[in-house]
Amino acid sequence: MADLNLNRGNSITGQAGFTLVEMMVALFVFSLLSVAGVALLRGAVNSNEVTDAKLSDMAQMQRLISLLETDLSQALPRPYRDESGEQVAAFASETGNSERGVLSFTRGGQSNINNKPRSNMVRVSYQVNDGELQRLQYEMIDGGSISQPAILLDGISGLELRFRDKRGQWVSDWQTERLSDLPRA
Incomplete structure (x- = not known):
């Protein structure tokens, strides 16, 4: 077995x-x-x-x-003159697509390396155009020509801003009595 x-x-x-x-x-x-x-x-x-x-x-x-x-x-309390010679507030906020943009102000700190006939101040404007957030810079503060817009963001349908006034209140549209007033925040 x-x-x-x-x-x-x-x-x-x-x-x-x-x-x-x-x-x-x-x-x-x-x-x-x-x-x-x-x-x-x-x-x-x-x-x-x-x-x-x-x-x-x-x-x-x-x-x-x-x-x-x-x-x-770098925002400065310096009003500027537009193309028609009208004096505009140093800091302007407008809703919608406007000529001046959504946010427009004068800023300092712009270096002048080539000693061009201009100030170290520059006028800057932010605007929404065709779904793009653009930054515009003006050659001269008072009525100068605009540089080529720099596209910062695309796919933008709108922009909402709030500002803090002298009383500490938050406002959505910056309106001021004095042309040289700037928001606190």
């Missing part, structure tokens, strides 16, 4: 390898793992593209905030 069991273990007549059902199950499991891997990779690539777009938007917004902060910290 011991011989009989020994022959079964060393039998060369038995089958070696996998059955068709086992191969089909193995291929099915492999295909499921492959599909899951491709889906995971595709999700990672899509996530990377979305993240890059969001980071680009954030960087653009940070540049805008930095530019606005620099411009507003």
Whole structure:
């Protein structure tokens, strides 16, 4: 009897390898793992593209905030004259698309490296035009020509600003009695 069991273990007549059902199950499991891997990779690539777009938007917004902060910290209480010679407030805020822009003011701190015949003050205006937030800079404070608009943000449908007046009240449209008044914030 011991011989009989020994022959079964060393039998060369038995089958070696996998059955068709086992191969089909193995291929099915492999295909499921492959599909899951491709889906995971595709999700990672899509996530990377979305993240890059969001980071680009954030960087653009940070540049805008930095530019606005620099411009507003240099704002001067100096009224200017428009093209018709009419005196305009040093700091003007208008809603909608207007000639003067959404926000217009005189700022200092503009270096004059080439010694051009101009002041170190410059008039700056921000406006929304065709869905773009643009920054305009005037060559001369009083009635000067406008430089090429710099596009700061695109995809803008509107802009809402608030200002703090001398009494500490927040107002949405800056109106002042004196032409040289500036908002506190």
